[in-house]
Amino acid sequence: MEKTEYKLLKGNEVIAIAAIRCGCDGYFGYPITPQSEVMETLMELKPWETTGMVVLQAESEVASINMLYGGAATGKKVFTSSSSPGISLMAEGLTYLAGAELPCLVVNVVRGGPGLGTIQPAQSDYFQATKGGGHGDYRLIVLAPASVQEMNDFVDLGFELAFKYRNPVMILSDGMIGQMMEKVRLSPEKPRLTNAEIEERYGSWTVVGKPSTRERHIATSLELDSAKQEKFNQKLVAKYAEVTKNETRYEKIMCEDAEYLIVAYGSSARISQKTVELAREKGIKLGLLRPITLYPYPTEAIREILPQLKSVLAVEMSTGQMVEDVRLAVNGKIPVEHYGRAGGMIPSPEEVLDAVENLIWRK
Amino acid sequence: MIKPENAVYSRTKVLTDNIMHYCPGCSHGTVHKLIAEVIDEMGIQDKTIGVSPVGCGVFAYNYLDIDWLEAAHGRAPALATAAKRLNPDRYVFTYQGDGDLASIGTAEIMHACNRGENIVVIFINNAIYGMTGGQMAPTTLVGQVTATTPYGRNVELNGYPLKITELIAQLPGTCYVTRQTVYNPLTVRKAKRAIRKAFENSMLKKGTSFVEVVGTCSSGWKLTPVEANQWMVDNMFPEYPLGDMKDI
Known part of the structure; x- marks a missing residue:
């Protein structure tokens, strides 16, 4: 039995380590604050000398995401990391990857925007991550880690989901989780797969050279026949429905007797967890629902506990993005308010508690 | 009498039976055939990965x-x-093509060549955007009439034809940079030799091999195929002279 390894690591560092350990084949990226430690750690660890993993600093985020397309099409586990402005540049590549049904992992260590914005943490890329970002009807599977441990765990999970559904997966983190250090239980090491193993496990679709025994494989998102394109769009809809059915993940904290509910993900969830403790000390029956997948969104989980609730507060480090999905879930049945900080400001548990008490008082 | 042993030419099996969408007189079909023949003759059909662009070559x-x-x-x-x-x-x-490689994709091509990626680049330069209907390309000649230069390419407005192959030849990452054409049997044979050399280079870890093919776009140029060939000889070759720029 292999000994479990624990380490004190930064969120960004653990992304690199987890990737090497889970048998990742390639990283292609471009430096941007606050996530540059991902590539720096990879370059320091030189995985090409151990597992054979390729690590390349690309000339831009545009090139990085297209390198992912090139690598993913050959059936390899490839990933990139960036932060908000860089992800905007990758939007083109992401829609092509989704359109060609290729698996890959993209880590967004979000900073405040719009534009160059700030290098401080924010959650203002929720719309971009969950509603599109690029053109066309497509979705990313979006995982929202709330700890350095989850930064580690979601790398392997992200690759698994990406290959299972042949769809890009995004880890939507932020500058706080990327930069903070915590104790992490490292994942067991998995070997990189051979071409034959990839085909056996994930099917015969990879672009690796056409033997005479099969038709050629083409990784493309182009279809000029509208009827065929619509059929493909419907195929994607069915795939996303399957993802929603199987992969919706969330965590409920102190929800059993809750009369008031905070919905928050990532860093905001971490802060709101403390708010729940503070509220309970004051006798306020507050619970927390933390979406772990932002797409698919835990709409049903919110609806299930709705009957016991008086009102809901969406807490996020933005001026109000995820709150729209909370409102869709609640569908007007009870009041939904938003509490957010923006521009790199991080709310304290006490100010979130103030927002909760305002909500109660207003009721 | 046609017997197999007398055959001097046959169609390569690397070409599919699909009817090409290219216009009469277009160079793409010839270059496709040359690449297919090189892959066939080298016996690398099962080891080759092609990357197609946006444009007519899509x-x-x-x-x-x-x-x-x-x-x-x-x-x-x-x-x-x-x-x-x-x-x-x-x-x-x-x-x-020239729009793909020399306009929107300049960053990607320059950096791939500068890193010395062990890949082959086939660059079709016909000085116009074919697929979108004949607009100006970065390689469009001064004075050339296109859909977006209806009064001819004007350097004050549009700048100069971009000799990107000459730029790429300066990059230490490239090992073979050449400019070919395919308008008569002699140049077709030469172009095929260049393509073969490029493919062979890619396994020698020498860096990037870059083959420009100056081609025709009779539809975009609004000429018959025969006129287009002559226009290319008279106008394109002086601006884009043929031959090897680098062969290491």
């Missing part, structure tokens, strides 16, 4: 019976970079 994957990636506009060298690095025993080539 459907190259319908015509060559190999595995393909279809890239976003200009990004083919980035796709090829990863495909080759992750599969070093495969022959990886991009097939790109």
Whole structure:
């Protein structure tokens, strides 16, 4: 039995380590604050000398995401990391990857925007991550880690989901989780797969050279026949429905007797967890629902506990993005308010508690 | 009497039976055939990965019976970079036009060549955007009439024809940079030799091999195929002289 390894690591560092350990084949990226430690750690660890993993600093985020397309099409586990402005540049590549049904992992260590914005943490890329970002009807599977441990765990999970559904997966983190250090239980090491193993496990679709025994494989998102394109769009809809059915993940904290509910993900969830403790000390029956997948969104989980609730507060480090999905879930049945900080400001548990008490008082 | 032993020419099996969408007189079909023949003769059909561009060449994957990636506009060298690095025993080539390679994809091609990626780049330069209906390309000649230069390319408004192949020849990452054409049997044979050399280079870890093919676009140029060939000889070759720029 292999000994479990624990380490004190930064969120960004653990992304690199987890990737090497889970048998990742390639990283292609471009430096941007606050996530540059991902590539720096990879370059320091030189995985090409151990597992054979390729690590390349690309000339831009545009090139990085297209390198992912090139690598993913050959059936390899490839990933990139960036932060908000860089992800905007990758939007083109992401829609092509989704359109060609290729698996890959993209880590967004979000900073405040719009534009160059700030290098401080924010959650203002929720719309971009969950509603599109690029053109066309497509979705990313979006995982929202709330700890350095989850930064580690979601790398392997992200690759698994990406290959299972042949769809890009995004880890939507932020500058706080990327930069903070915590104790992490490292994942067991998995070997990189051979071409034959990839085909056996994930099917015969990879672009690796056409033997005479099969038709050629083409990784493309182009279809000029509208009827065929619509059929493909419907195929994607069915795939996303399957993802929603199987992969919706969330965590409920102190929800059993809750009369008031905070919905928050990532860093905001971490802060709101403390708010729940503070509220309970004051006798306020507050619970927390933390979406772990932002797409698919835990709409049903919110609806299930709705009957016991008086009102809901969406807490996020933005001026109000995820709150729209909370409102869709609640569908007007009870009041939904938003509490957010923006521009790199991080709310304290006490100010979130103030927002909760305002909500109660207003009721 | 036609007997197999007398055959001096046959159609390569690397070309599919699909009818090409290219216009009469277009150079794409000839270059496709040359690449297919090189793959066939080298026996590397099962080891070749093609990357098709955006532009008329987008459907190259319908015509060559190999595995393909279809890239976003200009990004083919980035796709090829990863495909080759992750599969070093495969022959990886991009097939790109002048709009794709020399306009929207300048960053990707310059950096792939500068890193010395062990890939083959086939660059079709016909000085116009064919697929979108004959607009100005970066390689459009001064004075050339296109859909977006209806009074001729004016350097004050549009700048100068971009000699990107000359730029690429300066990059230490490239090992073979050449400019060919395919308008008569002699040049077709020469172009094929260049393409073969480029494919062979890609396994020698010498860096990037870059083959420009100056071609015709009779529809875009609004000339008959015969007139287009002559226009190319009279106007394109002086601006884009043929021959090897680098061969290491």
